[in-house]
Amino acid sequence: MTATAEQFTTTMGEASQAGDVVLDVDDLSIAFPTEEGLVRAVSNLTYQARLGRTLAIVGESGSGKSVSSMAVLGLHNPKRTQITGSIKLDGQELVGASQATFQKLRSTTAAMVFQDPQSSLHPFHKVGRQIAEAYRAHHSVSKAVAQKRAVEMLDLVGIPTPARRALQFPHEFSGGMRQRAMIALGLVNDPKLLIADEPTTALDVTVQAQILDLINDMQKEFGSAVILITHDLAVVAETADDILVMYAGRGVEKGDAKEVLSQPSHPYTHGLLQSIPSASDDATAELKAIRGAPPSLLNLPSGCSFHPRCDFQKLVGAACIDTLPEWRPTPGLTGRELRCHLEDPVATLQNDEGAK
Amino acid sequence: MSDQPLLKVTDLVRHFPFKEVQGLRMMKATVQAVDGLSFSLGHGQTLGLVGESGCGKSTTARLLTRLDEPTSGKIEFQGRDITHLKESELRGIRRDVQMIFQDPYSSLNPRHTVGSILTTPLKVHGLHQGKEKARVQELLELVGLNPEHINRYPSEFSGGQRQRIGIARALAVEPKLIIADEPVSALDVSIQAQVMNLLGRLRNELDLAFIFVAHDLGVVRHFCDQVAVMYLGKIVEYGDKRQIYDLPEHPYTQALLSAAPDIAVARGAQRAERIRLVGDVPSPISPPSGCRFRTRCWKAQDICAEQEPPLVPSTATDAGRGGREKGLHLQACHFPEVKPALVPEIVSA
Numbered sequence: 001m002t003a004t005a006e007q008f009t010t011t012m013g014e015a016s017q018a019g020d021v022v023l024d025v026d027d028l029s030i031a032f033p034t035e036e037g038l039v040r041a042v043s044n045l046t047y048q049a050r051l052g053r054t055l056a057i058v059g060e061s062g063s064g065k066s067v068s069s070m071a072v073l074g075l076h077n078p079k080r081t082q083i084t085g086s087i088k089l090d091g092q093e094l095v096g097a098s099q100a101t102f103q104k105l106r107s108t109t110a111a112m113v114f115q116d117p118q119s120s121l122h123p124f125h126k127v128g129r130q131i132a133e134a135y136r137a138h139h140s141v142s143k144a145v146a147q148k149r150a151v152e153m154l155d156l157v158g159i160p161t162p163a164r165r166a167l168q169f170p171h172e173f174s175g176g177m178r179q180r181a182m183i184a185l186g187l188v189n190d191p192k193l194l195i196a197d198e199p200t201t202a203l204d205v206t207v208q209a210q211i212l213d214l215i216n217d218m219q220k221e222f223g224s225a226v227i228l229i230t231h232d233l234a235v236v237a238e239t240a241d242d243i244l245v246m247y248a249g250r251g252v253e254k255g256d257a258k259e260v261l262s263q264p265s266h267p268y269t270h271g272l273l274q275s276i277p278s279a280s281d282d283a284t285a286e287l288k289a290i291r292g293a294p295p296s297l298l299n300l301p302s303g304c305s306f307h308p309r310c311d312f313q314k315l316v317g318a319a320c321i322d323t324l325p326e327w328r329p330t331p332g333l334t335g336r337e338l339r340c341h342l343e344d345p346v347a348t349l350q351n352d353e354g355a356k
Numbered sequence: 357m358s359d360q361p362l363l364k365v366t367d368l369v370r371h372f373p374f375k376e377v378q379g380l381r382m383m384k385a386t387v388q389a390v391d392g393l394s395f396s397l398g399h400g401q402t403l404g405l406v407g408e409s410g411c412g413k414s415t416t417a418r419l420l421t422r423l424d425e426p427t428s429g430k431i432e433f434q435g436r437d438i439t440h441l442k443e444s445e446l447r448g449i450r451r452d453v454q455m456i457f458q459d460p461y462s463s464l465n466p467r468h469t470v471g472s473i474l475t476t477p478l479k480v481h482g483l484h485q486g487k488e489k490a491r492v493q494e495l496l497e498l499v500g501l502n503p504e505h506i507n508r509y510p511s512e513f514s515g516g517q518r519q520r521i522g523i524a525r526a527l528a529v530e531p532k533l534i535i536a537d538e539p540v541s542a543l544d545v546s547i548q549a550q551v552m553n554l555l556g557r558l559r560n561e562l563d564l565a566f567i568f569v570a571h572d573l574g575v576v577r578h579f580c581d582q583v584a585v586m587y588l589g590k591i592v593e594y595g596d597k598r599q600i601y602d603l604p605e606h607p608y609t610q611a612l613l614s615a616a617p618d619i620a621v622a623r624g625a626q627r628a629e630r631i632r633l634v635g636d637v638p639s640p641i642s643p644p645s646g647c648r649f650r651t652r653c654w655k656a657q658d659i660c661a662e663q664e665p666p667l668v669p670s671t672a673t674d675a676g677r678g679g680r681e682k683g684l685h686l687q688a689c690h691f692p693e694v695k696p697a698l699v700p701e702i703v704s705a
Binding site: 294 | 613
């Protein structure tokens with residue numbers, strides 16, 4: 001098992017090492033023109049993914065977390081999408097890049113694992129063949145060699161009797177096995193970046209734990225950067241290194257995952273964390289919910305998009321409604337950034353928690 | 357009357373027969389979706405059903421509302437046997453037992469206005485005759501929607517608002533028992549808490565009993581009094597929520613608690629132990645012999661394959677913890693053993 005992994009790691013980029021920036025997204029905006037108007041799915045998004053680290057992009061539906069990651073792989077129809085800003089994958093600019101460029105980068109530099117393994121594996125082709133085909137698309141080897149590699153990959157992701165499994169069709173796999181096969185498919189060309197879009201949402205709890213462990217193990221073996229897209233803060237708490245919290249297409253807070261979740265500085269992150277009940281807590285008092293609902297992307301609120309739902313807007317006043325807060329270092333905390341007008345967000349939010 | 361449980365379920369079974377092609381022959385097979393469930397629920401109590409997909413929790417919900425007919429067993433509602441009632445005889449039960457569905461998008465008719473969705477149950481049961489509109493507006497207000505939106509269509513509402521409409525529809529006929537099948541799992545995180553709070557408030561105000569089907573262990577602990585853990589159509593452990601979460605005895609309950617990601621980890625809590633199961637849930641078409649969990653269990657021995665462990669009172673109840681546990685704690689394992697602290701807990705330095 002480890003031998004295979006070592007072979008792969010040696011084929012990886014010459015001087016790349018843990019901590020190097022693989023993906024540099026700068027001021028990225030993505031909008032879809034529709035009959036009803038412009039849907040601003042992502043606005044001015046900036047973040048980086050580093051080798052050997054897991055970045056969790058967290059947000060509710062419509063927050064732009066999937067849309068922004070699909071742009072990295074060139075999965076948007078360029079005719080129907082307006083993309084501005086910059087996406088640098090391993091130093092190469094991807095905004096405006098040709099399909100041929102994406103074709104070369106997909107799977108070798110960046111790969112994606114989708115939420116529903118049922119619909120993302122081809123139902124008519126044997127699992128081993130699908131993995132072998134992905135390998136042959138970027139390596140000039142014989143079918144037999146590629147098939148052998150496919151079996152090795154299935155073994156690596158913990159599928160028992162991989163040689164037999166490789167000759168089966170996706171419908172013969174269980175949900176957890178299918179997601180393992182998807183991960184094998186994603187990693188077969190040893191990408192520097194693996195994007196996992198809600199990889200465990202369709203799975204059962206006990207299988208989810210297995211898959212999250214697998215992604216962590218694979219990352220250690222391959223040393224790649226992982227972007228974990230999820231709406232589940234509990235999953236982030238147990239797996240991620242870094243976190244980017246998104247709301248209505250914008251990043252609102254980023255930093256070390258554990259630190260952000262234990263000491264949130266943005267009112268939205270704070271509100272989310274307070275509204276989730278824990279399995280270790282007996283409290284039956286009302287949950288502290290965020291009022292209102294996420295805004296329509298057709299018609300975003302002025303200033304900070306979160307201001308109509310924010311309990312702290314009255315402390316700041318008109319600034320929240322008039323001006324969009326810029327990224328700034330979180331006062332009093334190192335390595336943290338947020339977009340909020342609050343003067344001393346950490347203390348303000350802590351007082352709120354105490355008052356609860 | 358007061359001693360009589362609101363709902364009593366005895367040995368409930370639902371098998372779905374189907375034909376399977378094997379080579380050139382058609383073989384008869386059955387999905388054993390629910391296989392021998394027994395529990396009872398008092399007035400105003402909340403029972404949580406937890407388990408993974410295929411464990412039969414949704415089938416149970418459908419059987420209790422009699423949207424589906426049990427293969428065998430008995431369902432008694434307020435002492436009356438409703439197991440095999442005909443459609444025409446069910447009308448009274450329909451008024452007392454209502455359901456809230458998971459998906460607020462597919463459970464509301466898109467071509468009916470909110471007013472018509474909420475008036476229909478009133479008309480069917482002949483309630484508030486002549487004053488239906490006033491009642492509908494009252495219901496909308498009760499669930500936190502604007503009563504002026506009575507003429508809007510479901511598509512004009514957000515997911516959370518639609519779920520509120522579904523709740524209002526269930527409440528329209530003043531039920532005693534509500535079966536809620538994953539009522540918040542299709543909603544966004546920030547909306548889930550709003551709907552949970554609404555359900556909790558309504559439960560207190562209207563003295564409702566709930567069967568709460570969910571896979572989210574945090575939500576269940578927050579909302580329920582009793583918890584039944586299901587695995588492949590059977591209850592493997594049943595008890596007060598403290599017993600289930602703090603002193604679980606069945607290995608499956610322990611594995612489930614240990615595997616579920618928990619937000620408390622973000623607040624610095626730590627797990628004492630991690631249990632990782634191998635493999636997936638077996639198919640309910642041919643479940644393992646004996647104990648159904650044995651294929652994934654780390655304690656499994658020969659006896660587990662030969663004999664099915666019965667659901668029996670726990671032996672560890674009241675042991676050591678100052679009598680904190682009260683009420684029934686049942687478990688179905690040949691080798692029960694209390695394992696505390698599987699959910700992350702704050703370790704004080």
